[in-house]
Amino acid sequence: MPGFVREHLRPLMGSAGLHLLLLVLVAGAALRWTSTQPPVQLAIEGVVVDAKDLPKSARAGKPVPPPKVTPPPEIPKPRPEPEPKTEPAPPSPDVKAAEEVQAADAERRRVADEAARKEAAADAERKHAAVADARRKQEEQDKAAREAKLRSERESELQRQLAAEEEAAAVARSGVVDEYRAVLIQAIERNWIRPPSARAGLECTLFVTQATGGTVIDVKLGTCNGDQAVRESIANAVYRASPLPAPRDPRAFERRLQIVFKPTE
Amino acid sequence: MQAGTESMRRPGTTLAALALGLLAMAGPSHAQLRLDITQGVRDAVPIAVVPFGGQTDGTATDVAQVIADDLRLSGRFAPLERRDMVARPTSGPEIRFQDWRLLKSDFIVVGRVEPDGAGSAVAFELFNVQTGQALLAQRLPVGSRGLRAASHRIADLIFERLTGIPGAFSTRIAYVTVEGRPPSQRYRLVVADADGFNPRTVTQSSEPIMSPAWSPDGESLAYVSFESKLSAIYLQRLASGERRRVSARSGINGAPAFSPDGRRLAITLSRDGNLDIYTLELATQTLTRVTSDDAIDTEPEWSKDGRSLYFTSDRAGNAQVYQVALDEARQAQRVTFTNGYNARPRLSPDGNELAMVTLDRGGYRIGVLDLKTRNLRVLTNARQDESPSFAPNGATVIYATKDRARGALAMVSSDGRFQQRLSSDQGDVREPVWSPFPAR
Numbered sequence: 001m002p003g004f005v006r007e008h009l010r011p012l013m014g015s016a017g018l019h020l021l022l023l024v025l026v027a028g029a030a031l032r033w034t035s036t037q038p039p040v041q042l043a044i045e046g047v048v049v050d051a052k053d054l055p056k057s058a059r060a061g062k063p064v065p066p067p068k069v070t071p072p073p074e075i076p077k078p079r080p081e082p083e084p085k086t087e088p089a090p091p092s093p094d095v096k097a098a099e100e101v102q103a104a105d106a107e108r109r110r111v112a113d114e115a116a117r118k119e120a121a122a123d124a125e126r127k128h129a130a131v132a133d134a135r136r137k138q139e140e141q142d143k144a145a146r147e148a149k150l151r152s153e154r155e156s157e158l159q160r161q162l163a164a165e166e167e168a169a170a171v172a173r174s175g176v177v178d179e180y181r182a183v184l185i186q187a188i189e190r191n192w193i194r195p196p197s198a199r200a201g202l203e204c205t206l207f208v209t210q211a212t213g214g215t216v217i218d219v220k221l222g223t224c225n226g227d228q229a230v231r232e233s234i235a236n237a238v239y240r241a242s243p244l245p246a247p248r249d250p251r252a253f254e255r256r257l258q259i260v261f262k263p264t265e
Numbered sequence: 266m267q268a269g270t271e272s273m274r275r276p277g278t279t280l281a282a283l284a285l286g287l288l289a290m291a292g293p294s295h296a297q298l299r300l301d302i303t304q305g306v307r308d309a310v311p312i313a314v315v316p317f318g319g320q321t322d323g324t325a326t327d328v329a330q331v332i333a334d335d336l337r338l339s340g341r342f343a344p345l346e347r348r349d350m351v352a353r354p355t356s357g358p359e360i361r362f363q364d365w366r367l368l369k370s371d372f373i374v375v376g377r378v379e380p381d382g383a384g385s386a387v388a389f390e391l392f393n394v395q396t397g398q399a400l401l402a403q404r405l406p407v408g409s410r411g412l413r414a415a416s417h418r419i420a421d422l423i424f425e426r427l428t429g430i431p432g433a434f435s436t437r438i439a440y441v442t443v444e445g446r447p448p449s450q451r452y453r454l455v456v457a458d459a460d461g462f463n464p465r466t467v468t469q470s471s472e473p474i475m476s477p478a479w480s481p482d483g484e485s486l487a488y489v490s491f492e493s494k495l496s497a498i499y500l501q502r503l504a505s506g507e508r509r510r511v512s513a514r515s516g517i518n519g520a521p522a523f524s525p526d527g528r529r530l531a532i533t534l535s536r537d538g539n540l541d542i543y544t545l546e547l548a549t550q551t552l553t554r555v556t557s558d559d560a561i562d563t564e565p566e567w568s569k570d571g572r573s574l575y576f577t578s579d580r581a582g583n584a585q586v587y588q589v590a591l592d593e594a595r596q597a598q599r600v601t602f603t604n605g606y607n608a609r610p611r612l613s614p615d616g617n618e619l620a621m622v623t624l625d626r627g628g629y630r631i632g633v634l635d636l637k638t639r640n641l642r643v644l645t646n647a648r649q650d651e652s653p654s655f656a657p658n659g660a661t662v663i664y665a666t667k668d669r670a671r672g673a674l675a676m677v678s679s680d681g682r683f684q685q686r687l688s689s690d691q692g693d694v695r696e697p698v699w700s701p702f703p704a705r
Contacts (some may be wrong), residue, residue: 061523094415181297181300182299184298184300185300185301185302188300188302189302189303189304189306190306191306192302192522193303193305193306193307193308193309193371194307195341196341196660196678197428227429229427229429232393232427233305234302235395235396236395239366239395239396240371254297254298256297257297257298257299257300258300259299259300259302260299260300262302262303262608263303263304264303
């Protein structure tokens with residue numbers, strides 16, 4: 001018998017393995033039918049999951065897809081098909097009993113192992129899921145925090161701008177800006193020596209920058225339909241008026257002036 | 266939930282972007298005060314013409330003075346008084362612009378007279394005082410006409426650079442002077458520089474001389490002289506003094522005016538009974554009658570294209586200006602309607618305006634009629650202004666006025682803003698006519 005076994009060890013083992021495999025398959029199939037609980041086991045070595053599918057399917061049900069963490073959250077459809085190529089020779093009738101004993105033993109061990117493995121896998125899965133979940137939650141929180149910060153920054157910028165506008169509007173309402181504009185216009189008109197070619201229809205714009213004390217520091221010509229004499233006269237009008245008068249209320253001061261020369265007659 | 270976050274985030278982002286965009290757009294216009302300038306002053310432009318280097322005091326011609334006087338005479342510029350000049354730079358690098366800014370000069374002219382071979386040359390530079398920008402720098406050799414002519418030329422260049430209009434300071438004026446009292450009077454036809462300097466007598470007579478007119482090339486004058494007791498029209502070349510009588514027909518021969526091509530004269534003759542306008546072909550002496558009205562038709566002036574004449578006529582009861590085409594029909598059209606008296610039309614160089622004497626609020630004044638708009642603007646405000654004549658650049662009108670019962674010359678800018686009286690020690694001065702630009 002031992003000699004026989006030894007002699008036929010490989011076919012025996014093969015046969016036993018095959019049986020075992022069949023059994024497992026049958027059991028597995030039964031399990032699938034009877035339970036909604038997904039079997040997460042067994043197939044570990046044989047399962048091929050399309051990497052492309054995974055994040056997609058994962059993303060489908062989850063609010064935030066953490067692409068690095070890829071636990072198999074759902075059944076990746078294991079396909080434990082029997083391997084037809086490795087089909088062993090059919091066992092001879094005289095070894096059948098021993099085989100059956102062995103198979104029963106193996107089956108028992110298998111079931112036990114499987115249960116343990118199943119437990120461990122489920123456990124790992126739970127841990128994985130927990131970790132992923134935590135990470136995801138953290139990221140969501142971070143993101144929310146970042147957005148909130150950005151929003152509040154924008155809001156405070158808007159607030160600041162609104163306040164500045166409010167201030168400017170208040171100054172404007174007080175008439176100080178109008179008064180400032182009037183004194184500036186007067187100062188420049190007094191200094192604009194109109195050449196004869198500056199007639200109605202002329203329109204020339206100067207962009208003027210003044211220092212705090214009213215000193216003209218830059219004069220740039222914008223659009224102008226006047227001749228050279230006109231161009232020189234308007235720039236010189238601004239320079240001649242320098243230093244420009246200061247506003248009664250310093251808040252009305254404006255560094256940059258847009259001056260449009262538009263004679264009425 | 267996810268869709269919710271998206272849709273909440275989007276409007277948030279959009280709003281923020283919109284807000285930022287609005288800030289960016291509103292920023293410049295808000296941070297800029299806009300001023301609308303609709304008025305200016307009618308002052309002359311302040312300019313400093315610094316005494317030129319290389320000139321010892323007491324030199325016959327003070328270049329800077331000639332330039333400054335020219336610019337002042339144009340009415341457009343107010344040269345700085347010498348006593349106010351804090352420095353005497355003679356070249357660009359020597360100018361401390363802040364000094365001249367304090368003196369409120371907008372522009373500054375510096376220069377010097379330098380030896381140039383056997384003769385000399387004048388170098389000058391023009392700067393904008395406010396910006397320090399160099400606007401003009403040239404060196405002119407002093408020619409046979411001397412330092413004074415060179416100075417006028419410099420004034421021309423400065424005027425053109427600063428106004429966009431060619432200067433007319435190198436041109437000349439012709440006018441008639443009368444000295445003494447009847448019966449011993451002396452009439453002179455005089456040609457002088459545009460600033461009144463260098464007067465030269467072209468012809469003189471104890472009998473009246475009238476109505477000088479420049480040939481288009483500026484080399485001849487036509488005028489009326491009664492030297493033979495009867496009126497006759499003469500043509501005289503200025504360089505040689507050579508002259509010839511071109512019309513001495515019976516009755517009045519008067520008011521010659523050269524056609525734009527210089528080949529014909531429009532004249533007034535009374536040979537057919539009353540005063541009418543004729544044209545005279547100078548080369549052939551061919552006379553063509555243009556008007557034949559019972560009224561007085563006189564003082565012809567050519568249109569720019571030479572195809573019609575403007576003239577004065579009292580055919581409507583008082584003097585008005587008419588235009589007649591030199592075609593078969595010769596139908597005269599009235600041109601002036603504004604005042605009760607308009608006479609002696611003189612065309613502007615661009616052909617768009619007529620200067621004339623107009624009766625305005627009780628005074629005979631110089632008016633300019635815009636031929637397109639038919640709008641007449643009165644330039645002067647005395648009681649007896651007469652004989653207007655445009656400068657060849659159109660910027661100024663010279664005319665005769667009365668100064669304590671004596672005739673004197675005056676100038677007014679063609680927009681009426683500046684008026685200048687020309688001082689004269691030449692007695693009674695009449696009928697100024699401005700020369701064309703010299704052929705260069």
